[in-house]
Amino acid sequence: MSTPTDGNVTVSHLQPIILHAHPTSPNPHKIAIALEYLRVPYTVRLWQFGDDARRGVKGEDFLRITPNGRVPAIEDSNTGVVAWESGAIMNYLKRQYDTTNVLGPKSKGKEFSEQDRVDLETWEYLLLTTLAPMTGQAVWFRHYHVPRNEDALDRYTKQVYHYLGVLEGQLGRSGGRGTGEGRGEGTGGVTGGGTDTGKGTGMSMSILPGGISSVDCHFFPWVRPFEYVGISLDGFPLVSKWCGFMAEQQEVKDAYQKMLDATALQDPAATSRGLQPDEELLREVQSRTPWRGAVA
Numbered sequence: 001m002s003t004p005t006d007g008n009v010t011v012s013h014l015q016p017i018i019l020h021a022h023p024t025s026p027n028p029h030k031i032a033i034a035l036e037y038l039r040v041p042y043t044v045r046l047w048q049f050g051d052d053a054r055r056g057v058k059g060e061d062f063l064r065i066t067p068n069g070r071v072p073a074i075e076d077s078n079t080g081v082v083a084w085e086s087g088a089i090m091n092y093l094k095r096q097y098d099t100t101n102v103l104g105p106k107s108k109g110k111e112f113s114e115q116d117r118v119d120l121e122t123w124e125y126l127l128l129t130t131l132a133p134m135t136g137q138a139v140w141f142r143h144y145h146v147p148r149n150e151d152a153l154d155r156y157t158k159q160v161y162h163y164l165g166v167l168e169g170q171l172g173r174s175g176g177r178g179t180g181e182g183r184g185e186g187t188g189g190v191t192g193g194g195t196d197t198g199k200g201t202g203m204s205m206s207i208l209p210g211g212i213s214s215v216d217c218h219f220f221p222w223v224r225p226f227e228y229v230g231i232s233l234d235g236f237p238l239v240s241k242w243c244g245f246m247a248e249q250q251e252v253k254d255a256y257q258k259m260l261d262a263t264a265l266q267d268p269a270a271t272s273r274g275l276q277p278d279e280e281l282l283r284e285v286q287s288r289t290p291w292r293g294a295v296a
């Protein structure tokens, strides 16, 4: 395991960051994936959707951490920083812990340019302000809204398709490829250390050219549950391939596993709640825990 430093502290000596999460929600998973890539230790604290004072995201305990009552949030006892909003959390983690540019902009073989940085921010903002909320609304109108509102469902589903089309185009422009350099094998710094871990597969993909970045961390948990959103990826071969590639990355697997472990250990009842955006994950949880009968 690599041990990047911030000049003062080695990552392996860090106190675990507390990641406040919900077991199947996309936004906390982005942060878990980023923490895995940065090799920053963390523990997952799960909350329920609801206003239970002690356990709910809208309850008084959690509202002390973030007045928005939504996950993710983090508490970093190494610095005393509390952060919420996944975009702000991602930026904080990169400023504080990404000293070798694991998740930042890259340009193979040369120092990254202002254009590379702007491109990274553009794609992050695009996810945060469009694909993620539109997908959230599509899920809401597909699974939860009463009475059924087909116009709203149609509107948001079309929006999701639009942004998947934009992503498909980007994967085509970026060649749908990263550098293929394994993590830690790159040159680091601002010279474009590769982060892809498609070792042995001969294939590497990322939304931006040059390798996996925070952009991929932001997008993946929102594209992964496409079936639950009611979306077909048939017309988006590169998105589909990228999604498959990301799902196989060890950091991504570890992030999902850590969330599953936390689910099993801390809050089996949460998996039986109504607001489950990812049934596949729920099935995994159920098949792995001794509470299977209780959470069915």
Ligand SMILES: N[C@@H](CCC(=O)N[C@@H](CS)C(=O)NCC(=O)O)C(=O)O
Residues within 6 Å of the ligand: 022, 025, 026, 027, 028, 049, 050, 057, 058, 069, 070, 071, 072, 084, 085, 086, 087, 128
């Ligand atoms: N803009 C926020 C969105 C956070 C968000 O909507 N989180 C969802 C889970 S993915 C949530 O906590 N929902 C619970 C609720 O709204 O009560 C971010 O990017 O962190």
